[in-house]
Amino acid sequence: MRQAKRIMHLPPYLFAEIDRKIAEKRKAGVDVISLGIGDPVEPTPPHIVETLREAVKDPENHRYPSYYGLQAFREAIASWYGKRFGVELDPDTEVLPLIGSKEGIAHIPLALLDSGTYSLVPDPAYPVYSTGTILANGESHFMPLVRENDFLPDLSMVGSDIVRKAKVLFLNYPNNPTGAIAPEDFLIDCVEFARKNGIAVCYDNPYSEITFDGYVAPSFLQTPGAKEVGVEFHSLSKTYNMTGWRIGWVVGNSGIIDALGKVKTNVDSGIFNAIQYAGITALAGSQDCVKEMCKIYERRRDLVIETLSGVGIEAVKPKAAIYVWAMVPGGYSSAEFATHVLEKAGVVVSPGNAYGPSGEGYIRISLSVKDNRLKEALERIKESL
Numbered sequence: 001m002r003q004a005k006r007i008m009h010l011p012p013y014l015f016a017e018i019d020r021k022i023a024e025k026r027k028a029g030v031d032v033i034s035l036g037i038g039d040p041v042e043p044t045p046p047h048i049v050e051t052l053r054e055a056v057k058d059p060e061n062h063r064y065p066s067y068y069g070l071q072a073f074r075e076a077i078a079s080w081y082g083k084r085f086g087v088e089l090d091p092d093t094e095v096l097p098l099i100g101s102k103e104g105i106a107h108i109p110l111a112l113l114d115s116g117t118y119s120l121v122p123d124p125a126y127p128v129y130s131t132g133t134i135l136a137n138g139e140s141h142f143m144p145l146v147r148e149n150d151f152l153p154d155l156s157m158v159g160s161d162i163v164r165k166a167k168v169l170f171l172n173y174p175n176n177p178t179g180a181i182a183p184e185d186f187l188i189d190c191v192e193f194a195r196k197n198g199i200a201v202c203y204d205n206p207y208s209e210i211t212f213d214g215y216v217a218p219s220f221l222q223t224p225g226a227k228e229v230g231v232e233f234h235s236l237s238k239t240y241n242m243t244g245w246r247i248g249w250v251v252g253n254s255g256i257i258d259a260l261g262k263v264k265t266n267v268d269s270g271i272f273n274a275i276q277y278a279g280i281t282a283l284a285g286s287q288d289c290v291k292e293m294c295k296i297y298e299r300r301r302d303l304v305i306e307t308l309s310g311v312g313i314e315a316v317k318p319k320a321a322i323y324v325w326a327m328v329p330g331g332y333s334s335a336e337f338a339t340h341v342l343e344k345a346g347v348v349v350s351p352g353n354a355y356g357p358s359g360e361g362y363i364r365i366s367l368s369v370k371d372n373r374l375k376e377a378l379e380r381i382k383e384s385l
């Protein structure tokens, strides 16, 4: 059967491909250690699980949830933004729960783009910014993130013809895959750029709570004027080890949220209420579990940086997120080195070029693996060299 053109243009999803390779190797008897996807191995904290367990028992929660999320969950999100970032949000118009932030990011181009219009997409980046754009029949303009510019896009390099047609600017700090962070003046410039050119900023902030060395990550919405031009996507996935629960949200500009809500009410039927109650517990309960996870990731980050530097592999020491962005040793391309590590060490890493052409020359190592397996993976990589 002939597939739609937009599907023919859609690359296979990076982690679905990686999963396929892992399954093949495991079938062949290889003890594969995956440093591929960022998927916390530690369990969701018990107080959050307990809320779900109780909520599941209530038959009221077995019915369709509200399209716009439980009022109590929207209020919990607004109140967390107030406490954590000092950002005031109207839970009725400026907060919309999502079935994981990936769902909202994939759908936002449908709400904001027409054919012939553009998303400005960082390169390298989380693949969903550009694939969501393809699904909406839009075009992506890639903005290189290079080490010399601290992995921040240079907005002045986007040509005026593209700027005129651009409707969306995707940004993501703490950054996946580079681990870079955004300084305040950069965010101020982004708001000004978006305001001047009538572009909606879609700021993806799922790693704001996973920070190291005393660094505290901001919300984009703390930037003066941000709410007039943009929204922020967030998620419980990485903060509370809840990737499998599929729960996140978008907050900020009410017009953009209204447009995304129109797409979503026609596409999905909301989030299981029991999961939303668990989300309230996550946001309103003790945050000690988050501090604990930051310590764990910081320890793993240090181990990776130290081991790689011992074998001459240079890596930027990230202040946040759960990845190390490392330069591949001379003579290898990203894909060749990822293949070498898989074939010779049974270790999966993500090739940098899978996040965009400017990722060539790098690999991404995820810290979401138990310490002993991480140590073993690093030992195996060392030996393979």
Ligand code: MLT
Pocket (backbone or CB within 6 Å): 036, 037, 038, 039, 102, 126, 176, 366
């Ligand atoms: C990643 O590894 O980049 C993320 O876990 C993917 C995601 O958040 O969907």
